[in-house]
Amino acid sequence: MDKQATIQRLIEAVSKKKVSVAPDESLFDSGLLDSFALPDLVAALEQEYSIRIPDSDLNPRKFDTIERIEAYLDSLS
Template identity: 35%
Template sequence: MLERIIEILEEIKSDVDYTMEDQLVDGGILDSFDIVALVSELKSEFDVEIGIEDLTPENFNSAETICNLIERLQGE
């Protein structure tokens, strides 16, 4: 799942090392428009409901935290 998330991230914004980066939101790498594009991709790719309450920097700061979020939402 992590590889696919990194692929989606690269489609939205290239030139970022998503395997290492852990400040995607707090570091200003992804802006709110990127987040929205990412959420709509994640929703259709993994068939999960991502609510506005899930849009926190902690959930979107790295590919790994995004992966954790998807796994949590799939379990609900």
């Protein structure tokens, strides 16, 4: 499964909604993520990829779109 598909699956799991946004579309503006789903998504990403995202990287903008999340994860590797 490619990374965007995995991210989409995790977003659907934490938001309990079907993801129907483009990879560059805001997850917040679309209503998929809110303030409380965001920490859940971060925790899900950490578990999925066996990583620990440092608090200093926890900027909501980094997680605003599927593309940004993918870019952030790529920057870690």
